[in-house]
Amino acid sequence: GAGVSQSPSNKVTEKGKDVELRCDPISGHTALYWYRQSLGQGLEFLIYFQGNSAPDKSGLPSDRFSAERTGGSVSTLTIQRTQQEDSAVYLCASSLSSSGIIHEQYFGPGTRLTVT
Amino acid sequence: KQEVTQIPAALSVPEGENLVLNCSFTDSAIYNLQWFRQDPGKGLTSLLLIQSSQREQTSGRLNASLDKSSGRSTLYIAASQPGDSATYLCAVNYGSSNTGKLIFGQGTTLQVKP
Numbered sequence: 143g144a145g146v147s148q149s150p151s152n153k154v155t156e157k158g159k160d161v162e163l164r165c166d167p168i169s170g171h172t173a174l175y176w177y178r179q180s181l182g183q184g185l186e187f188l189i190y191f192q193g194n195s196a197p198d199k200s201g202l203p204s205d206r207f208s209a210e211r212t213g214g215s216v217s218t219l220t221i222q223r224t225q226q227e228d229s230a231v232y233l234c235a236s237s238l239s240s241s242g243i244i245h246e247q248y249f250g251p252g253t254r255l256t257v258t
Numbered sequence: 259k260q261e262v263t264q265i266p267a268a269l270s271v272p273e274g275e276n277l278v279l280n281c282s283f284t285d286s287a288i289y290n291l292q293w294f295r296q297d298p299g300k301g302l303t304s305l306l307l308i309q310s311s312q313r314e315q316t317s318g319r320l321n322a323s324l325d326k327s328s329g330r331s332t333l334y335i336a337a338s339q340p341g342d343s344a345t346y347l348c349a350v351n352y353g354s355s356n357t358g359k360l361i362f363g364q365g366t367t368l369q370v371k372p
């Protein structure tokens with residue numbers, strides 16, 4: 143079946159502009175995650191959605207970052223007033239969740255964001 | 259601070275050799291641990307997931323072990339092949355109840371020479 147998809151695959155933007163990154167999780171997966179992978183920082187957790195529960199936003203680096211998940215499926219990560227340090231690969235993952243058990247996370251190919 | 263450490267950062271071996279990648283974590287109260295593979299410019303591919311109650315998981319030539327008391331996990335790759343060349347990432351889901359988020363190590367970059 144189809145895996146996690148992300149769009150765009152690459153995004154170049156000017157400093158100060160807003161960007162939106164999209165994630166389509168695997169059908170039926172109720173848990174969705176955003177991570178960021180940058181040189182020198184490795185892979186960092188950003189935000190986690192689980193069903194209708196309030197998202198875990200503890201990894202968002204600043205209030206310029208926000209994310210939403212509509213209809214329990216597609217998610218959008220928005221970065222406002224982008225800065226050069228936001229340049230990274232943004233990875234989305236999804237997993238099943240049943241009876242409070244989270245299963246393995248499946249990752250999308252990522253969106254490479256470059257802020258000039 | 260909950261951290262994950264992987265040693266070595268890079269490893270080069272001849273084809274056919276058995277090898278072990280190491281992962282250590284700072285808090286034994288984990289929910290699960292997952293090993294991933296990442297090829298250059300690509301996303302992550304899940305290899306093995308070990309729940310807190312498990313000691314090991316096997317998939318083909320891969321075997322992952324978990325020792326919570328010592329805060330360690332190993333990924334054993336048998337009869338390595340050039341196609342195994344990639345970066346291997348260990349990720350820990352900390353906490354007694356599932357919080358969802360994974361804490362990643364910096365990875366071990368493996369090169370298997372033909």
